[in-house]
Amino acid sequence: MIFSFFLLFYLYKLKIELFKKNFIELLENHETSITSSKEFNQSLRLFQEKLESLKLLSKQNSKLLELFDISNDYFEDGIIFLDNKGIIQRFNRKIITFFDKEYFEIDSYKKITDLTSNIDFIDFFEKSKTKKINTINIQTNFPQKNFHLRSINLDEIIVVFIKDISDIISLDKTRREFFANTSHEIKTPVTSIKLNVQALKNSLKSDNKDDFLYFLEKIDLDADRLQKITEDIGQLHSLESGSIKLSPEELRIDEFMSGFLLNFETLLSSKRMKIKISKNNFKKIKIDSNLFFTLLENIISNSIRYSKEDSNIEIDMKKNKSLFSISIKDEGVGVSQIDLPHIFERFYRGDGLRSDQHNGLGLAIVKHIVDLHKGTIEASSEINEGLKIMINFPQ
Template sequence: MGWLLRIKLNSIHAKLLATYLLLTTLGTTLMAGYILWSFHAYFMRTRLADLENWTTALSESAADALEANNLERVKVLVQRYGAPQTVTLRIFNQKGFLLATSDPQRDTQVTNWYEVSGMWEALQNRPAQGVAKGVLSTQDRLYIARPIWRNGQLLGVLRMSMTLDQLQRQFARVIWSVLGTLALTILVCALISTRLARSLSKPIETMRNFAIRLGSGHFGDKLVIRENNELDQLAAELNRMSERLASLDQERRAFLANVSHELRTPISNVQVTVDALKSGAYEEPQLRDRFFQTIENEIKRLSRLIHDLLDLGRLEAGVTQLEQQIFSLQGLINRAVSAMEPRMQAIGVSVRVNVADLKLQGDPERLLQAVLNVLDNAIKHSIPDSQVFISGFTEGKQAVIKIQDQGKGISESDLPRIFEQFYTTDPSRKGTSNGLGLAIAKRIVEAHHGSITASSATSQGATFTICLPLKARTDIKSNVSLNKEDTQVELD
């Protein structure tokens, strides 16, 4: 798995680098191409403009000489402005016969001037210009063939051409300069792209290693990414996930330890009692009955513990379907008091109820279980001849249920943890309580989108406050059905 992740990581780095280089190369190449094309077009326009200016001026002089039928003057004009190596100037009569040329050695070999570029158009009174191969040569030359007119009469044709060697040499220097700049730009961009790609892939590699450690069970590690972007936010989320996993792992370990302890105690008691019966206690009726009662009590305790664990597991997993019924809060509290009345009478605790007639929506049996668990806790911690006060009223959009006892209260150190699984404030009560009642009550209330809190003052008892929404809710957490007979309350 780590090898595959490393391949993917390297692929990310390679893809980022390749993308940056491709974009850089494409952009700089397009820009260089546009610059070269612009330079070439500029040079050609400049040379063509020079040719046009020269041929315009020379055609006027040639027209004067041809009109006067002065061929010597025409030859002098050609020799003066023509250069054998760079500029070739030719003047023809109206029939295409060569009158004068600045390159006589080459031109004497031409038999048909109509095949020379631009000549046919010029003799048809149409100026022509462009790039073509030189006469009897393979070099590219820029030419203009212009008809010579005077007083509406075609006197001849002036054809002027210039070599592009100098232009091509200049353009070649420009090309090499641009290509050198292009190569240097790509090299610099490659170095920058490598650093940028690594700066993006390095945090991903760190996160990958961090995720591998989380997958290996190393919870609580801290991931530090200083990017000031989305990667930094992702690192913060991974840190929160790590902290949450560490907390869940700690809770799981504590839960397993508590379950082991709670199961070991009654099983050990049953085992000791059975061993005692095997050793001869069975023959004494009075001792035998007491041992059987002990076994029965411990089995009931195990049954309640297992049921509460299953119940708590279903509530935490959200797989308990809560029925939606409209019920009376007053009727719910009266049912809870009636169920607890024999126990309260046995220990000399009375109850005072002041509950408004409110209508709630939810699962009345589950809420009854939550109220019974809280009321059971109040009774267990009440002193003889004391009272438990139960009140119910509205506060905003919530129904508030308060259950207050007159016991010794809850210390400040215990108060934040009383809703934890297996937590008890009195170690001496470990034999009669498994510490799941308040945890189950909390899960039930929260499943109804409510809340439960506890407050206490030293030697003045504890007050538990349950808040439930008055407005009908249709999105109560539910997934699977639960039979009514599954509802059981811890009444130790």
């Protein structure tokens, strides 16, 4: 649509220029004296017809220029018009944004080198002078962005379309990383199950009951791990795709927390750990109870997994008229300052002590749940001093 409009615009412009050239030639051919009134009338009529045609074309050209100016702010793509010498004739506002320039300096941008010093851009524009159609993808570093460029050479005018494809490239990279990480996560327990099944067969042949029970338990643990991975992937996909709809309700926080903690009694007692809860004087919060349960389940599970025995997990809750705040702090191995900014990214594994025994999806799910509630989440930590996660939910 945009391309068709500008192609039409410059075809009209070229038509006018060609008409002007022919009209001048016509005048030059009639510099000789006119010998009769009939010849004079014929020449006058011809001139009038040419003038009317020129006026019509000029009017159409003016309307297209006016349409371009009105529509300038609405084009998603950057558009530059250059003459066949590479001098900029016109460009839209998006070009200013793409090249991080100031709009008040617009009159000073005459050449492509006035807009950018990027060698790839300059080389593309140079080659577009001799090619009818030219396309390329270019990556810039400061800031890091990806652009798709396409030029159409109309002899007198070169039209260049510039599209920011950074989001598309990023999405494709995320998709490829997701499949690679998912494959890796699933492959690990599947390989372990296959090895343990073989060991199980060997224990049957040797009639070793202890080995049989040992390998059977390992297979059961790997199956549980595989199930958790598939459940987490499914839930993360549902959150990212928007198929999970928020259903906030009035939740009695004391009753909810009592029921929630029952799910962790066995796991806590196995490591002689305790969860301590403190809160100010409030009874209800407005939240999606199912998603809030999932959020706490992922955070508390991580805290237990990475905490030493005989340690505590502290949950602090506060509420005012507009905000419900909850923080969860453990006494575990902690997270390094290098890894800390990335802990809410899916499949992220740092190099520290928390890098094993998890699939890297739990805190990514937590982050999406917070985002769905239009809340905020942040974390603080030091190695061997535990991890603290702080979340705010608007009320």
